[in-house]
Amino acid sequence: MELMPKKRHATLLTIAIHLLGWGLLLVFPLLMRWQNREETVTLSWYLGYVAVPLSCMMVFYVNYLLLIPRMLFQKRWSSFALLNILLVIVVWYAGRLWWDFYIENVAEAIPRPPKKDRDLPLLMFFARDMMSYALTVALAVAIKMTSRWQQSERQRHEAERRRSEAELANLKNQLNPHFLFNTLNNIYALVEVAPEKAQHAVHELSRLLRYVLYEDGPAMVPLEKELEFLRSYIDLMSLRTGKNVTRTIRLSADDPQASVAPLIFISLVENAFKHGVSPTEDSFIDIDIHTESGNIVCRTANSNFPKNDADRSGSGIGLRNLERRLKLLYGSHYSFTRCVKDNAYRCELILPVKSSAT
Known part of the structure; x- marks a missing residue:
């Protein structure tokens, strides 16, 4: 009888933590921007910034909800690795298309660095983004494994409690x-x-x-x-x-x-x-x-x-x-x-x- 309210409470707490974490990530650049009174915050600037966090969010939840429980926890490690490689490449490429389309055609008013700084090798951006995605996958795995361990411990304690009650x-x-x-x-x-x-x-x-x-x-x-x-x-x-x-x-x-x-x-x-x-x-x-x-x-x-x-x-x-x-x-x-x-x-x-x- 008490398990359902506890489970519902744990689910609501998990959702609240996720919303808080991603909310802080998306709001942080606005706070940093507002500290500089001379720079204005525009929708164009903000939409350009959130492209990377949103892509990381997509990688996180595809892993958290699908790949980790259905691949990693089922010991299908090769499939888990290959699908993640495919996922991050697709997400990264979509992000580049978004950047090229939005920044070059829509957000003309966004201040950009000098031309020579924008001509950094594409490989450098690729390596940076891959590192971000790898850390995102690692975070999803760590959170999911911790949640699974906690659930396993709750089930073990419940089984021990029932066994003790029966023996008593x-x-x-x-x-x-x-x-x-x-x-x-x-x-x-x-x-x-x-x-x-x-x-x-x-x-x-x-x-x-x-x-x-x-x-x-x-x-x-x-x-x-x-x-x-x-x-x-x-x-x-x-x-x-x-x-x-x-x-x-x-x-x-x-x-x-x-x-x-x-x-x-x-x-x-x-x-x-x-x-x-x-x-x-x-x-x-x-x-x-x-x-x-x-x-x-x-x-x-x-x-x-x-x-x-x-x-x-x-x-x-x-x-x-x-x-x-x-x-x-x-x-x-x-x-x-x-x-x-x-x-x-x-x-x-x-x-x-x-x-x-x-």
């Missing part, structure tokens, strides 16, 4: 079932041991799914709204934890204008609850999300309980998904590190604060 949509489609599976698995575990908690969990899940379905569309959402979702999710996941699990949760959106990609933190929180809790041993989960120095900082730490092969199904999918989404959404403008330190699995994600209005 695919990653979201992977994330939602992964999130739903983990949540349902948590509720299933509560059904027999704590039916009242399971009932509350189903209600919380409906609220979470509403956010996942309706707020996951925009590229950015307000940070506070994302933190509200995380609070509900953490409360839901905490229903299954026992007294042996110490939770420290700090979620604050100090900047009311801060925005973030939806569901960007969920994989870190899921990972902390899935791999940082033991049913028997003392465990801890520490989640801290806040704004700091123009950035959104998310730090998670949890007890490190290495999984055996039987428990590794699906392990790591969420974090791999997260890293790919970060590259697509933030490019190089983020920092993500994870490590095991002091028998704790630690992650740190730093994102730039983006205004929710943009």
